[in-house]
Amino acid sequence: MTFPRFLITAFGFAVISVVLNSPAEAQIVQTTAVPFLQIEPDSRAAGMGMTGVGVADNANALYWNPAGLAGQQGAEITFTHAPWLPALGADLFYEYLAGKYAVEGIGTFAGHVTFLNLGEQERTDAQGNVLGTFKSYDLAVGASYGTNIMDNLAVGTGLRLIYSNLAGGVQVEGQDTRAGVAVGVDLGLLWTPQVGDGKIEPSLGFNLANMGPTIQYSDSEQSDAIPTNLRFGGAVGVNLDEFNKITWALDLNKLLVSRNEDGSYDPFYQAIFSSWGSQEVDLNVSDNPPGDTNDCSTDPTCESIGLLKQLTLGTGLEYWYSDLFALRTGYFYEDPANGNRKFLTFGAGIRYSLVGVDLSYIYALEENSPLAEQIRFSVMLNINR
Numbered sequence: 001m002t003f004p005r006f007l008i009t010a011f012g013f014a015v016i017s018v019v020l021n022s023p024a025e026a027q028i029v030q031t032t033a034v035p036f037l038q039i040e041p042d043s044r045a046a047g048m049g050m051t052g053v054g055v056a057d058n059a060n061a062l063y064w065n066p067a068g069l070a071g072q073q074g075a076e077i078t079f080t081h082a083p084w085l086p087a088l089g090a091d092l093f094y095e096y097l098a099g100k101y102a103v104e105g106i107g108t109f110a111g112h113v114t115f116l117n118l119g120e121q122e123r124t125d126a127q128g129n130v131l132g133t134f135k136s137y138d139l140a141v142g143a144s145y146g147t148n149i150m151d152n153l154a155v156g157t158g159l160r161l162i163y164s165n166l167a168g169g170v171q172v173e174g175q176d177t178r179a180g181v182a183v184g185v186d187l188g189l190l191w192t193p194q195v196g197d198g199k200i201e202p203s204l205g206f207n208l209a210n211m212g213p214t215i216q217y218s219d220s221e222q223s224d225a226i227p228t229n230l231r232f233g234g235a236v237g238v239n240l241d242e243f244n245k246i247t248w249a250l251d252l253n254k255l256l257v258s259r260n261e262d263g264s265y266d267p268f269y270q271a272i273f274s275s276w277g278s279q280e281v282d283l284n285v286s287d288n289p290p291g292d293t294n295d296c297s298t299d300p301t302c303e304s305i306g307l308l309k310q311l312t313l314g315t316g317l318e319y320w321y322s323d324l325f326a327l328r329t330g331y332f333y334e335d336p337a338n339g340n341r342k343f344l345t346f347g348a349g350i351r352y353s354l355v356g357v358d359l360s361y362i363y364a365l366e367e368n369s370p371l372a373e374q375i376r377f378s379v380m381l382n383i384n385r
Contacts, residue, residue, distance in 0.1 A: 032257055033180060033215045033224040034164050036116040036138040041080050041096040043378035047347015047360035048316025049330020051249035053205035054235035055318075056190065058380070059100040062110040062144035064231070065207040066156025067190035069108035069146030074384035075101045080376055084116065087364075087372040093117050107147030112160075114140040123170050134170055139163045144186065152193050158186035160210075162226065166217060180217045182226050184210035201237035206230075208256075211268050225265040228256040228272065245320045253312045278304045281337045309335040316345065324351055328360070342366055356380040 042060040045052035052060070056068025059076045077099040084092035098112040118136035142160025149155055162184060167177035188207040195202060208230055214223035233251040240246065258266040258275040266274050280302050316330025328347035334340060347360035362374040 031224075031259075032227040032255070033217075034138055034140075034162055034182070034226050036094075036114070037140060037160075037162070037184065037210055038227050038229060039094060039114075039116070041098070041112075041114065042078065043080060043347060043358035043360040043376040044318075044326075044328070044349060045316075046362075046376050047328035047330065047345050047349075047358070048249055048314075048318055049251075049332050049345050050314040051233065051235070051251040051316045051330060053188075053207050053231045053233045053251050054190070054203040055247060055249050056188075056205065059098045059110055061146065061156075062098060062100070062112055062142070062158055062186075065188040065190055065205045066110070066144040066146050066158045066186055067154040067188035067205065067207075069100060069110055069144060069156055070148045070154030070190070072100060072102050072108045072146075074382060075099070076380060076382050078378060078380035080378040082374070082376045084374075085370045086374065087368075088370050091119050107145055110144045110146075110158075112140075112142055112144075114138075118166070132170075134167065136166045138165075140184075142184075146188070152191060154190045154192075156186070156188040156190070158188075158209075160184045160186075162212075162215070164215065164217070175218050177218050178216075180215040182212055182215040184212040184226055184228075186210070199239045201239070202234065203236075204234040206232045208272075211272075213268070214265055222263075223265070225257045225259070225268070225271070228268045230254045230256055243322045247318045247320075249314075249316050249318070251314045253314075254307075254310060276307060278306050279310060280304050303337065305335070305337045309338055311335075312338075312341075325349070326351075326358075340366065341369075341371065343369070343371060354382045356382065 040046050040050045041063050045055070045060065045064060052064030056065040057072065059078045061068030080096040082094045084094045095115045096112065098110065100108055100110040102108040116138040120133050120135050122133055123131045140160050140162045142158055144156060144158035146154055146156035160183065162182045163179055165179040170177060186207060186209045188205070190203060190205045192203045210226050210228050212226050214225050216223045231251055231253050233249065235247055235249040237245060237247040256272050256275045258271040260266065265271070312334045314330060314332045316328060318326055318328045320326045326349035330345040332341060332343050332345065334342065342365040344363040344365065345360060346363065347358060349356065349358040358378040360376045362371050364372040
């Protein structure tokens with residue numbers, strides 16, 4: 001295993017939230033670089049079981065579904081901070097800043113900055129002697145736009161620049177390393193049909209995120225895919241009366257990445273179609289020798305998993321009282337052969353004048369989960385509401 005892919009595995013899956021919950025039991029079907037792009041940024045959606053493709057109605061729509069920016073009014077700024085994976089005792093943190101600005105008759109523009117601090121790492125030689133330290137982090141900046149093409153149908157798109165500095169430019173095994181740079185493009189649709197007298201508000205959403213070329217961390221020919229992801233689902237809001245509203249949401253996710261036997265990846269425009277078949281997964285990676293490629297043709301602990309097991313599911317409920325106070329809860333499920341993340345979520349929100357505050361908490365349903373006790377805190381400022 002060469003150094004760049006080792007870094008991606010170490011930092012991308014043992015440190016970030018899309019790590020395997022129990023490495024001795026399962027390996028994720030398709031690994032990618034920069035998995036921090038899949039971290040859900042806002043506390044509201046996080047409190048609803050990581051759902052948002054059909055409930056994208058604020059500045060955070062640029063992550064969940066850029067089509068949700070359409071029809072929004074005024075301007076908004078939102079910021080999220082989270083100590084990352086506190087159960088691991090690591091000094092990591094995640095920060096997300098986003099803003100939107102609506103232009104009447106044209107649409108809504110938005111931008112974001114996403115930062116994940118991966119802490120300070122030690123650089124050692126082959127004998128384990130410490131040669132120094134370096135800092136690792138991931139960064140993404142981007143812009144999005146959404147507009148209505150029909151009364152009840154909106155489209156949106158986004159573009160982000162990705163900068164992943166994992167190795168700090170150190171040389172390892174005679175190979176120069178560098179920060180990885182890539183771009184990703186999003187496309188979204190949101191349908192919000194009118195039903196009856198408006199007491200029921202359904203929506204259906206679709207978001208194809210992070211379409212882009214592979215990323216390189218060295219001068220070698222090796223490169224890794226970024227996490228192109230399909231999110232689809234919907235929501236149903238019910239206005240009980242003039243003060244009380246309940247919303248139920250459901251999101252399904254599919255990672256659209258296809259890795260070949262030689263370790264190369266299909267280009268994203270091919271993987272969108274080629275990644276829907278059965279995938280092989282190694283169920284006992286802890287026993288593999290160093291450098292093992294997890295070739296399931298020769299490994300009896302491998303199994304082939306179908307499409308349904310490759311999907312993740314999130315569902316949640318939100319209750320609002322008079323647009324002032326909210327309570328949220330949700331559930332997230334990932335198949336044991338595809339990462340094995342299972343947790344309940346809880347959250348609350350307050351809106352007063354121009355300011356809003358949201359808080360979410362993850363209750364992991366597995367022992368020793370790195371996601372245990374994960375808290376997100378978000379604050380937003382609305383202008384010309």
